[in-house]
Amino acid sequence: MKTLVTVKRVPDPESTIRVKPDGSGIVTENVKYVINPFDEIAIEEALRIKEKQGGGEVVLVSIGAKVVSEQLRTGLAMGADRAIFVACEQELDSLAVARLLAKIVERENPELLVMGKQAIDDDANQAGQMLAALLGWPQATFASKLEFSADQKSVQVTREVDGGLETIGFALPGVITADLRLNEPRYASLPGIMKARKKEIKEISVSELGVDITSRLKIQKLTPPAKKQGGKKVETVQALVDLLHTEAKVI
Amino acid sequence: MGNVLVFAEHHKGKFPKSTLVALQAGKEAVGKLGGNCLAAVVGSGVEGAAQALTGYGLTKVLVADDPALANYLADVYAAALAQIIKAHEVSLLIATSTAIGKDLLPRVAARLGVGMASDVVGINADGTFTRPMYAGNVMATVSLDGAVKVISIRGTAFDATQAGDQAPVEKVTLSLDAADKKMRFVSFDEIKSDRPSLTEARIVVSGGRGLKSGENFTTYLEPLVDALGAAMGASRAAVDAGFVPNDLQVGQTGKVVAPELYFAVGISGAIQHLAGMKDSKVIVAVNKDPEAPIFSIADYGLVADLFKAVPELTEEVKKIKG
Helix, strand or coil, rough: CCEEEEEEEEEECCCCCEEEECCCCCCCCCEEEEECCCCCCCCHHHHHHHHHHCCCEEEEEEEEEHHHHHHHHHHHHHCEEEEEEEEECCCHHHHHHHHHHHHHHHHCCCCCEECCCCCCCCCCCCCHHHHHHHHHEEEEEEEEEEEEECCEEEEEEEEEEECEEEEEEECCEEEEHHHHHHHHCHHHHHHHHHHCCCCEEEEHHHHHHCCCCCCCCCEEEECCCCCCCEEEEEHHHHHHHHHHHHCCCCC | CEEEEEEEEEECCCCCCHHHHHHHHHHHHHHHHCEEEEEEEEECCCCCHHHCCCCCCEEEEEEEEEECCCCCCHHHHHHHHHHHHHHEEEEEEEEEEEEEHHHHHHHHHHCCCCCCCEEECCCCCCEEEEEEEEEHHHEEEEEEEECCCEEEHHHHHHCCCCCHHHCCEEECCCCCCHHHHHCCCEEEEEEECCCCCCCCCEEEEEEEEHHHHHHHHHHHHHHHHHHHEEEEEEEHHHHHCCCCCCCEEECCCCCCCCEEEEEEECCCCCCHHCCCCCCCEEEEEECCCCCCCCHHHCCEEEECCCEHHHHHHHHHHHHCCC
């Protein structure tokens, strides 16, 4: 099976994000960048599908400035076969991203698309669903388990939804977005890192794809959130319960 | 300004609080931007259920009834909503960021070729929206271009709507073709619990990695949860460690809660967890590490070994509750 996996470069989830004083963006100095954690899960799943089926190809795709090749290289070191890099310096909303990805899908013709359920920078949780709509493909978001039919023509996906686990099925091709429990991503091995240096990262320009990438969603301004002040420390359980009862009046 | 359409999510014909919250956001949008507020009830055999929404001061309750809509499936539901939007001059579509809202709305937006803002916490009079980014470390003011705007709203940012004038129920005609019915519902495995749901509970008690095991959630945390009549939550670290199911996760990539009282037990307070609970009215932290970041946002902090403190806490709560 040929699987396409999307990779986004995002600030390390452990890093502290601050807004620039003029509200035009975030402070990027000293911020470390990583593969979006959910995309890492998506790469891992694609690799496991390939290993289990004993064949196929895992192709990574990322959109952004030249530096995203760092994250693509990491994904290749995990075991992906090759990568596509769409060079684009401007900020894109999820619809523009989905439009570019739809063109890549047209060119590559994968049977399966695996994406992270959400990027932890803009927290939009939109691109996978939008891409599925543009392609007219079925979608299974928030996936925690995949089961392919014996002929690998269809899949049943267990999804983590409110109040339980839902299972849906569809014939491929389709879009799957990975939730936390789908798997635990592997680390790149040293031989993997060596091999990755020789793997192809193909660069494509936006103009080559001929897509309108005007963002419908425009960020007007960024501000820091209202700060909540920490309160007091209490010494004993007794004192805590008394305060919750008499002062805060919540129990 | 055209009409505001609220996707009225229901579970087997019952409308959860998250739907009443979306209706409130819809009414607020109409108040600020104009138009009429419509609700869309989508399903099979839901005309009777839709009656439950007639008393909230809406202009119309639209019912999209079709056997193909019996179970929620993104492709066919998106097709239905896109048709309703075109037929009813809708310029703003709203749903709450539930699992269904998150799954469905981007698909509708892309079908219509328009943009979307997720997890909106403020609808502004100038037509912009306020939403968090970067795990709530940044608040963004955003605008959406295009004839239709699509927003999902954060359930904790709006109140449940109040009763109002009667609205008529109107059936809508749909034409759903095979291309929109590629997905198939297989099963739903409900996690049964007598406790209130995480996003609707007045009190939430969450455990973190400090609990050390799933058994300790049962032995130590659950008695406190039940003594308080609370919902149980967990940090991502506890979910990652396999102590509890992901359904309980509170945080940036889990559920966002804002109860009257939030207990963080054995949770250090990673950015991604704070994103899901920092709007709680009263926050209590129990942690043995006095430097844990959770204390910086807790109203009441107790530096203690949770394995000693939590059973004591449970006993004290029981005494008060009598």
